[in-house]
Amino acid sequence: MQFSRRELLGGGPALLAATSLGGCATTLGRTPIRALPPFYEDIERRTFRFFWETANRANGLVPDRWPTPSFSSIAAVGFALTAYPVGIERGWCSRADARDLTLTTLRFFQDAPQGPHPTGVTGHKGFFYHFLDMRTGLRFRRTELSSVDTTLLLLGVLFAGSYYDGPHLAEREIRALAEAIYARADWNFFRHDGRAPISMGWHPETGLIRANWVGYNEGMMVNLLALGAPVHAGPASLWDEWTRPYPRFWRGAGPTRHLAFAPLFGHQYSHAWIDFRGIQDAPMRAARLDYFENSRRATYANRAYCAANPLRWDGYSDQVWGLTACDGPGGFALPFKGERRQFHGYAARGPLGQPDERDDGTIAPTAALGSLPFAPEIVVPCAEAMLRQHGARSYGEYGFRDSFNPSFRYTEPKVDTGTVDPVHGWVARDYLGIDQGPILLQAANHRSEFVWRVMREVPALRLGLQRAGFTGGWLSS
Numbered sequence: 001m002q003f004s005r006r007e008l009l010g011g012g013p014a015l016l017a018a019t020s021l022g023g024c025a026t027t028l029g030r031t032p033i034r035a036l037p038p039f040y041e042d043i044e045r046r047t048f049r050f051f052w053e054t055a056n057r058a059n060g061l062v063p064d065r066w067p068t069p070s071f072s073s074i075a076a077v078g079f080a081l082t083a084y085p086v087g088i089e090r091g092w093c094s095r096a097d098a099r100d101l102t103l104t105t106l107r108f109f110q111d112a113p114q115g116p117h118p119t120g121v122t123g124h125k126g127f128f129y130h131f132l133d134m135r136t137g138l139r140f141r142r143t144e145l146s147s148v149d150t151t152l153l154l155l156g157v158l159f160a161g162s163y164y165d166g167p168h169l170a171e172r173e174i175r176a177l178a179e180a181i182y183a184r185a186d187w188n189f190f191r192h193d194g195r196a197p198i199s200m201g202w203h204p205e206t207g208l209i210r211a212n213w214v215g216y217n218e219g220m221m222v223n224l225l226a227l228g229a230p231v232h233a234g235p236a237s238l239w240d241e242w243t244r245p246y247p248r249f250w251r252g253a254g255p256t257r258h259l260a261f262a263p264l265f266g267h268q269y270s271h272a273w274i275d276f277r278g279i280q281d282a283p284m285r286a287a288r289l290d291y292f293e294n295s296r297r298a299t300y301a302n303r304a305y306c307a308a309n310p311l312r313w314d315g316y317s318d319q320v321w322g323l324t325a326c327d328g329p330g331g332f333a334l335p336f337k338g339e340r341r342q343f344h345g346y347a348a349r350g351p352l353g354q355p356d357e358r359d360d361g362t363i364a365p366t367a368a369l370g371s372l373p374f375a376p377e378i379v380v381p382c383a384e385a386m387l388r389q390h391g392a393r394s395y396g397e398y399g400f401r402d403s404f405n406p407s408f409r410y411t412e413p414k415v416d417t418g419t420v421d422p423v424h425g426w427v428a429r430d431y432l433g434i435d436q437g438p439i440l441l442q443a444a445n446h447r448s449e450f451v452w453r454v455m456r457e458v459p460a461l462r463l464g465l466q467r468a469g470f471t472g473g474w475l476s477s
Contacts, residue, residue, distance in 0.1 A: 036376075039384060040380065043443075044443050044444075045090070046396075047400075047436050047440045048083055048086060050398035050433070050436045051433070052083070052093060056072075059137050060077065060101060060104045060105025060106075060108050061105075062076040063134060065431065066398070067429070071132060073131060073433050074130065074152070075148075075149040075152035075153060075433070076436075077105065077153055077156065078154065078155050079152070079441065080437075081153075082155070082159045082160075082272075082273070082437075084102060084160075085098060085163045085164075085454070086441070086450065089444075089450060099164060099168070099174070100170065103170050103174055103177075106160065108137060109128065116204055117204065118142075118205060122138055122139065123150075126232070127185055127186075127189075127202075129145055130143040130149045142205065144201035144202060146200070147190050147222055148219060148221075151221050152269065152434075154185065155272075158460065158461070159451065159454055159455060161175045161178025162454045162457050182225075182460065183229070183232075184231075185229060185232060187229055187233065189202075191234070192210075197212030197213060198226060198234065199211070200212065200219075214241055214242050214244065214245055215245040215248070216249040216261055216266070217355075217356075218268075221274065223239060223464075224465060224468060225461075225464060226238055228459075228467065239468035249261065251353070251354060252297065255297075256297060256300070256301065257297070258289070258301065259298075260298065262354035262356045262357045263323065263324040264324040264370065265325050265348075265367075267371070268371060271373070272370075272438055272441040272442060272451065273451055274461065275292075275452035275456060275473075276292040276295075277292040278292075279471065279473040279475050280471065280472055292373075292374065299368075299378070299379075301351065302323055302367065302371075303321045303368075305351035305352075306318070306323065311361070312337055313406070314361070314425065315389075315404075319382060320389060321367075322366075322382065323349040323350045323359065323364070324350065324366060324370075324435075325364075326347075326432070326435060327345070327362075327403050327430060328403065329344075329362075329408045329418065329420070330345045331343065331345055336407060344360050347360075349362055363404060363406075364402060364435060365439070366400070366435035366436070366438055368383065369443075371442070372445075372446045373445045386400070390404055394427045401418075401427060401428045401431060402428040402430055402435055403428045405426040407425060409421070409424075409426075417430060456474055
C-alpha cells in the first residue's frame with residue numbers, strides 16, 4: 001500500500017484505515033490489527049533482530065549494548081523474553097526456536113548462584129544484579145542488586161510464562177520456571193527498617209541505596225509486582241507511599257495537566273507490559289484520568305517542548321523530537337551560539353521544568369517510538385522524519401542507533417561513543433537493549449494489544465493492581 005506525504009506526516013485517513021501488512025500476524029486470531037506504513041515494519045523487524053541475534057545462546061543473556069563489547073543488562077533480557085513471541089507472531093522466528101531460547105534463559109536465572117557475597121554470584125534474595133558478565137552470568141564489577149531492573153526481567157519472565165501455554169514439555173517447564181523465579185523474589189528485603197517504600201537497590205559492600213521507589217516514574221511496575229507477589233509480597237501501604245509525592249509532579253492545566261517525569265521512558269516502561277487504559281487508582285479517579293492518558297499527555301508535552309526549543313538547539317522541531325535516557329557525546333562544556341553549554345554522556349534527558357529535567361540537544365528515537373500507542377498521529381510522522389533527515393547515519397542493521405545530537409559538531413573533544421560530523425553533528429555508535437525494547441513492544445501493543453493481552457492473563461499482575469486500588473476496565477471482567 002502506498003501513502004501520500006500528507007498521510008505519512010499527518011496521520012491521515014489512509015494511515016489509520018490501511019489494511020494489515022503482508023507477513024504480519026500469524027496467530028493473533030480475531031484481534032483487530034492497526035496498520036502501520038511499510039517503513040515502520042522495517043523498523044520493527046530490525047529492532048527484533050537486535051535481541052534475536054545478540055543473545056548468548058548458551059545462557060540467554062542479552063548485551064546492554066552492541067556493537068561495543070558489553071556486559072549483559074538483565075532489563076534487556078526482560079525485553080528480549082517478550083520480543084521473541086513478537087517475532088513468532090510476525091513470522092520472524094519459529095515458536096520452537098524462541099521456546100528453546102526462552103527455556104535456556106529461564107533455566108539460567110533459576111539455577112544461577114545467589115547469596116550475599118560480593119563476587120561469585122548472580123543475585124541475592126531472588127533479585128539479580130543490574131549488569132552480569134555475558135559469559136559467566138556473574139555480577140559485573142560493583143553494580144547494584146537492582147529492584148527495577150529485576151522487575152523488568154520479571155515482567156519478561158511472567159510474559160513468557162503466560163504466552164507459552166501449550167502442552168509441549170518445554171512450554172510446561174517455562175511456565176513452572178516463570179512461577180518459581182517470580183515467587184523467589186523477596187520484595188521486603190528492599191524496605192529500610194520495615195518502612196514501606198522499596199529501595200532502588202542494594203550493594204553487598206554498603207547495604208540498601210537510600211533512594212526509594214516513590215513519586216511518579218518508571219517505578220510503578222516495581223510496586224505492582226511487589227504487591228502481587230505470591231510469597232514475599234509487600235504491604236498494601238506500598239501504593240500509598242508511592243503516590244504520596246504526586247502533588248509535586250503535576251504540570252500543565254486543563255487538557256495538558258498530567259503527572260510529569262521529564263524522560264519519556266518513565267511514561268513507557270510500565271506501559272510496555274501493563275494495559276492502563278480504563279483502569280484507575282485513587283489519584284487517577286480524583287484527576288479523572290488514567291495512566292495511559294497521562295502518558296499520552298506527557299508525550300505531547302515532550303514534543304511541544306522540542307518544538308518550542310527554548311535552548312535553540314539545532315534539529316529540534318515538531319517532526320523530530322524525543323527526550324529520554326540515552327547515550328550522549330560526553331561530558332563537555334563548550335560554546336554554542338554565544339553561550340557555554342553543558343553536554344553529557346549517558347544520561348536521562350527531558351524538558352526543563354519537569355522532574356529529572358536535562359536538555360543538551362540529544363534526541364533519542366526510542367523516546368518518540370516508545371510512545372506509539374499513546375499518540376500514533378505524532379509518533380509515526382516523527383519516525384518518518386528521523387529516517388528522512390538522519391537515517392543515513394543513525395539507521396542500521398538493528399534499526400535506529402540510540403541517539404543523535406545535531407548541535408554537537410565539535411571534532412576535537414574525544415567523544416564517549418559514536419562519531420561526529422562537522423556538518424550534521426554527533427550520532428551514537430550503539431544500539432541499547434533497554435531502548436530497543438520499548439520500540440518493539442509498544443509497536444506490538446499498538447498493532448494488536450499483543451503484550452497487554454498476554455499480560456492480562458497473569459494472576460499476579462491483576463492481584464497487584466487490585467491491591468493498589470485499581471478498578472474498572474479490563475479488571476472488571
